[in-house]
Amino acid sequence: MTETRRTLPRVTAPAPTQADGASGAAVGGAVGEVLVSAEDLQRRVRELGEAISRDYAGRRLLLVGVLKGAVFFLSDLMRFIDIPVEVDFMAVASYGSATDSSGVVRILKDLDAAIEERDVLIVEDIVDSGLTLQYLLRNLGSRNPRTLEVCALLTKPARRKVELQAKYVGFEIPDKFVVGYGLDYAERHRNLPFVAALERG
Numbered sequence: 001m002t003e004t005r006r007t008l009p010r011v012t013a014p015a016p017t018q019a020d021g022a023s024g025a026a027v028g029g030a031v032g033e034v035l036v037s038a039e040d041l042q043r044r045v046r047e048l049g050e051a052i053s054r055d056y057a058g059r060r061l062l063l064v065g066v067l068k069g070a071v072f073f074l075s076d077l078m079r080f081i082d083i084p085v086e087v088d089f090m091a092v093a094s095y096g097s098a099t100d101s102s103g104v105v106r107i108l109k110d111l112d113a114a115i116e117e118r119d120v121l122i123v124e125d126i127v128d129s130g131l132t133l134q135y136l137l138r139n140l141g142s143r144n145p146r147t148l149e150v151c152a153l154l155t156k157p158a159r160r161k162v163e164l165q166a167k168y169v170g171f172e173i174p175d176k177f178v179v180g181y182g183l184d185y186a187e188r189h190r191n192l193p194f195v196a197a198l199e200r201g
C-alpha cells in the first residue's frame, strides 16, 4: 500500500506569478492580479451545482457547453449536480477583434442531438457584451426546447450591449480582460486554476 503510494506523482498548484512564464509576454499579455481565487471558484461552482440540482429535479436537464472556454467550468459544475444530466457542446466564432465581439456569430460546431422538449441550460464562461449569448439564445430557442436558460461563470455588466437574463451567475467582475479557468487570451492561460486580469504588455 505505502509502496504504491510512493510511486504516485505529486501534484502541486502553479505559483500565480510564475504560471505564465516569460513566454506569456510574447503573445501580448502577462497574468496580473487574481480576481477570483481557486478556492472561491470551487465554493461558488458547488453552490451553483446545488441550486441547479434543486431547480431541475425531475426534469430532463441538458447542459450545453460553449467551446472552448466553458469546458473547465462545466466539468467542475457537472460534478456538483446530483440529478440525471446530459451534456452537449457548441462551438461558435464571433467576428471582431481579439477582445471585442461584433455580434456576428458563426457556428463552428453544432449540437450532436436535437433539443426539442429538453430543459436546456447554456453554460458559458463569461458574458461580456452579451452578443454571443443573444445569438445562442435565439438560435437554440428556435429549436423548441422546453426551457432555455443561461449559467455563466462570470459577468462584466459594464460591458453589456444587449439586455440579457442569465438565470445563474457565478461572479460579477469589473471591466477588465481576464484569463484563467478556461478563459484565454490568444489561446493562452486557459489552464490557470484561478481567474486573473491580463496585463497588456
Ligand code: IMP
Binding pocket: 069, 094, 100, 101, 124, 125, 126, 127, 128, 129, 130, 131, 132, 133, 176, 177, 178, 179, 183, 184, 185
Ligand atoms: P460577448 O459576445 O461580448 O459577450 O463575448 C463572449 C465571449 O467573448 C466569451 O465567451 C469569451 O470567449 C470572450 N470573452 C469576453 N470577455 C473575455 C475576457 O475578459 N477574457 C477572455 N475571454 C473573454
Ligand code: MG
Binding pocket: 068, 069, 184
Ligand atoms: Mg474565447
